[in-house]
Amino acid sequence: MKIDQIKKEFPIFDEKIQNNDLVYLDSANSSQKPKVVVDRINEFYTKQFSNVGRSVHYLAVAATNLYENTRTSVQKYINAKDKNEIVFTKGATEALNLIANTLGQSYLQEGDEVLITELEHHSNYVPWHFLRKSKNIKINFAEINDEGEITLEEIEKKITPKTKLISITHLSNVTGAILPVKEITQLAHSKGIIVVVDGCQGAPHLKLDMQELDCDFYAISCHKMYGPTGLGVLYGKKKWLEELPPYQGGGGMINEVKKDRISYGELPNKYEAGTMATAQVIAFDQSIKFLESIGIENVMKHEANLVEYGQELLQKNNSVKLIGNPKNKGGVLSFTIEGVHPHDIATILDEDGVAIRAGHHCCQILHDKLNIPASARASVGIYNTKEDLDQLNESINNCKKIFNL
């Protein structure tokens, strides 16, 4: 696999960013887009545009077919049993809100407990907090160990007879820990507990097999998967999606509307109210084809090599402190530098064209636990090279120099 060739498929790397070559280490935030994806959006709007699922004219039918093709591609890519288990949303955030909202309406009762972890992104905490406010459910937190991992044993310890649902990240966007989702799901199901997985970081970087994982719901963010913004995927087991009530009301999700009664449409239309992000859905098919053309095993191997290399590099750099040291680690290197605030690090690195993220990465619970207000995070994608990490290290050294460290 030639990374140089793959990198060439991303037009942004032909650009000079403030006179520098771009060293993009912010893929956990959002990935760059290959040309095929950008071109597909343009082509659809230029030559094929129509709304989907409504009109009978030629363009409408063709666009609907394209839209549904992506659904089938996603189904195959994540090995879901049924095409109707794939629901498009405006993002993973909406997917998680949809799950919390509909389970809150019809399944979770006052006093029920939801178990999440200290690693969770705000989008896998705040929607459950809404239910804590409105339905008086209780939220428990599984705690990280010293390596920044969540173990199966810790989950087991935090399950109580009142635990109705476990909602966990597949891959931490801060420590990089990959959670034993399959084992957690087995354990949960043996106790009749539902499992929701926040797959924002998992989907772009790990092999996905819904039937093997066996979780009940899985939320995907398409813009982190070399796809367009404004689009997410909710995978939900058919029995749940059929049983749960609709999330939003509007056009497209109904069966029949009368003054005194309304019936709802079948899956997946039931959860796709209003005009969807049509162009994004159609272009996302190209993102999946792009990932398939490389092969997820190759993606995982490449990123694992990068992380190992980056970890070694930063461990050797005194005054850099890495956050978390999980055995199973995804492409995330979060760190602090004693005496330099992460925002200052990010500004100084940016001057060299090195794009990282600084802040709490929407994980305030975790940062509170680690007793730091913020951290700096370099995260990799398929287009990154060891040279990118060398540049990261060099720019960190420049940062230390400016701060007289």
Add this chain to the structure above:
Amino acid sequence: MNLKELYQEIILEHGKNPRNLRKTEGFNKDAKGNNPLCGDNVHVYLKLNGQKIVEDASFEGSGCAISMASASIMTDLIKGKNEHEAKEIVEDFLGMIKENPELKSKYLSEDEKTKLMCLSGVKQYPMRVKCATLSWHTMVSAFEENTEEVKTEN
């Protein structure tokens, strides 16, 4: 862009050893501010005497070098000023950080102007302007006895 202009010695020095990073004993005005985007926060304390003059100013909180230096310099130079003077200085400072090439307030000494101008480097870094201005907005809030937390704006 020029990092040297942003991270001048005086900024680094105040950032590393912030003045007045404590809670004023017997303060009679205070306010909190935070930057929801990055989680940085500041709590400004003022102690005004009978003549409404700032006898002491201090702050607690954490943040980047720019925000710590800004709060440090601010709390230093606001001592001895009354509310009217302080607010004019805030206006002058915010104007300078956003667009004005220099500081104009008659309530600032040349030495104080020089110190504040060291923060002018953030002009070239729009994302960092809020780091420099958070403590200043928070101080105004303290004077006005707003109980609501200040959120950063650019």
